[in-house]
Amino acid sequence: MSGTTDQPSPTPETAAPRRLTLPERLDLNAAEELAEALEHLRENALELDASGVRHLSALCLQVLIAARRQWTQDGVGLSLVxxxxxxSAGLQRLGLSNDFFQEETA
Known part of the structure; x- marks a missing residue:
């Protein structure tokens, strides 16, 4: 039996968002791994689960800001969960709010 179906593959706009659970410590040691994980998820709608984060460094925030901008440029949703x-306190300390990671509306 053939592995083809008549149903189209989901597009990034219609597929359920993927979820990336952020590590407890978003510090210098986590930055490269975070960037690699995000690169592998590029072009997929993405939810960033920040529920377990206990520390947010400026470097990891830069990685997350770059991801937010890339997802926006690609026309794919990226949101904070x-x-x-x-x-949230780390974002505020570094000059942003949780709203930065919310979906932009046209």
Missing amino acids: APSGAF
């Missing part, structure tokens, strides 16, 4: 208090 359940940010911990420490994640």
Whole structure:
């Protein structure tokens, strides 16, 4: 039996978002691994689960900002899910709010 179907493959706009659970410590040691994980998920709608984050460094925030901009440029959704208090405080300390990672509306 053939492995083909009559149904079209989901496009990034219609596929259920993938979820990336962010590590507890988003520090210098986590930055490269975070960037690689995001690169592998590129062109997929993505939810960043920040519920377990206890520390957010400026370098990891730069990685997340670059991802947000790339997803926006690609026309694919990227959103923040359940940010911990420490994640939100880290964003605020570095000059942003949770709203930065919300879907843009046209």
